[in-house]
Amino acid sequence: MLVNHTVIPDVFCTSLSDQDKPEEACGVFGLYAPEEEVAKLTYFGLYALQHRGQESAGIAVFDDGKVHCHKDMGLVSQVFKESMLTELVGQIAVGHNRYSTTGSSHRVNAQPAVIATRLGSLALAHNGNLVNTVELKEELARRGCDDFLTTTDSEMIAVAIANEVDQGKDWIAAATSAFKLCSGAYSLVIGTPQGLMGARDPQGIRPLVIGELKGETAEIPDRYVLASETCALDIIGADYVRDVEPGELVWITETGLTSQLWAEAPAKKLCVFEMIYFARPDSIMHEETLYSYRKRIGQQLAKESYIEADLVMGVPDSGIPAAIGFSEASGIPYGEGLIKNRYVGRTFIQPTQHMRESGIRMKLNPLKDVLKGKRVIIVDDSIVRGTTSRKIVRALRDAGATEVHMRISSPPVTHPCFYGIDTDNQNQLIAATKSVAAIAEQIEVDSLVYLSQEGMLKTTLENTDHFCSACFNGHYPIAIPDPIKRSKLILETP
Numbered sequence: 001m002l003v004n005h006t007v008i009p010d011v012f013c014t015s016l017s018d019q020d021k022p023e024e025a026c027g028v029f030g031l032y033a034p035e036e037e038v039a040k041l042t043y044f045g046l047y048a049l050q051h052r053g054q055e056s057a058g059i060a061v062f063d064d065g066k067v068h069c070h071k072d073m074g075l076v077s078q079v080f081k082e083s084m085l086t087e088l089v090g091q092i093a094v095g096h097n098r099y100s101t102t103g104s105s106h107r108v109n110a111q112p113a114v115i116a117t118r119l120g121s122l123a124l125a126h127n128g129n130l131v132n133t134v135e136l137k138e139e140l141a142r143r144g145c146d147d148f149l150t151t152t153d154s155e156m157i158a159v160a161i162a163n164e165v166d167q168g169k170d171w172i173a174a175a176t177s178a179f180k181l182c183s184g185a186y187s188l189v190i191g192t193p194q195g196l197m198g199a200r201d202p203q204g205i206r207p208l209v210i211g212e213l214k215g216e217t218a219e220i221p222d223r224y225v226l227a228s229e230t231c232a233l234d235i236i237g238a239d240y241v242r243d244v245e246p247g248e249l250v251w252i253t254e255t256g257l258t259s260q261l262w263a264e265a266p267a268k269k270l271c272v273f274e275m276i277y278f279a280r281p282d283s284i285m286h287e288e289t290l291y292s293y294r295k296r297i298g299q300q301l302a303k304e305s306y307i308e309a310d311l312v313m314g315v316p317d318s319g320i321p322a323a324i325g326f327s328e329a330s331g332i333p334y335g336e337g338l339i340k341n342r343y344v345g346r347t348f349i350q351p352t353q354h355m356r357e358s359g360i361r362m363k364l365n366p367l368k369d370v371l372k373g374k375r376v377i378i379v380d381d382s383i384v385r386g387t388t389s390r391k392i393v394r395a396l397r398d399a400g401a402t403e404v405h406m407r408i409s410s411p412p413v414t415h416p417c418f419y420g421i422d423t424d425n426q427n428q429l430i431a432a433t434k435s436v437a438a439i440a441e442q443i444e445v446d447s448l449v450y451l452s453q454e455g456m457l458k459t460t461l462e463n464t465d466h467f468c469s470a471c472f473n474g475h476y477p478i479a480i481p482d483p484i485k486r487s488k489l490i491l492e493t494p
């Protein structure tokens, strides 16, 4: 049946700056597939990972030991043309989507970082953020490595590996020694003339998965893929094999895949925000899609915060799975009340506040006939600053909603992230300075309830110790040096 919704024209615009979400900080992809068009497959892998970084994109391809790299500012589809991909011929490819955290927004900081070594060049793609860059830079300078081309921590990791190689080590020994100099979050894909490497920090803060492209005949061996998320395997027809474990290094060559634990005491601490918001809902973590997890947190949220209402809706798109779960558990009908212009895309390419404020604007339009006279529960995945939430609430009321109750499928964000997610300074996080009641007043809702920390972790169905949830409680699993802490963590931790 066709429903003729009345859309209020031009009522509600939200700028990229007040998306009011923490922003992702990079997607990585790598492929060892001598018989395939590796650049084209990497392009599609990056295309699936576009949500993890929209500032710049790059692909490095190894062809019989020589590396060819193309990278630039912009979305994957803007940076690469088919003719370029056709020219990037080789056996091994490494790709990267970037949203800057450490380092400013310049073309020179685009990845992969390519560094020459005694064994040939390496091309490194990094997702995460180091917290000991000052110490690492000093150590590298002490070794005579002080000629950096970029302002990124990723280049420091690449330089550290190259330095170890140049001291006579092979790739695996060099990488292991270099990783021991690094503290923080790093999921890495590293191409070399001899093979493809994947590695995670000892806590495995950022995800990294292994996939397999099946050979069509016995002569063509299986080919391996590394990616930030499984959605990048699906798009190229690769099968998910397993995660790279925290503190693990995998090495892929013509003889297959070998693995070793390089860290002495790995302890799983996956970023729980990956599950709640960052990663795509069709990506698989812990043997289920994140859509299923997010629906379950919506069900948990309904148990914790039921209120009588006529309609449950989600903030498009990321609030929708939890809203569906809320509706299922509460028995309150689910419906769409806001329509997003899907063709604008996620365009927060620019990471500085000034650039964000002058960024392109994206529209959400309320459906007046759906909302008129209704008591509405609106579900969102997080509130960071609260600016967008208030605009949404006003738009719903203007469209005729009689009550607006907001439910958040994560706990209050009270602390900044130092592990590769671009959150604000602590004093800009609304929940760090205001009570839930005060936030409710500020965003003009009739009621506001956040998911409990226990509820968030319990619904993972995993060991609750296996997650970083520091932005909700300030318990950082990797120690943050005081100067870095002071740069963002302005308030005292209670």
Ligand code: SF4
Pocket: 205, 271, 272, 273, 274, 416, 417, 418, 419, 420, 421, 468, 469, 470, 471, 472
């Ligand atoms: S601090 Fe928050 S965003 Fe950062 S890694 Fe931990 S859970 Fe994720």
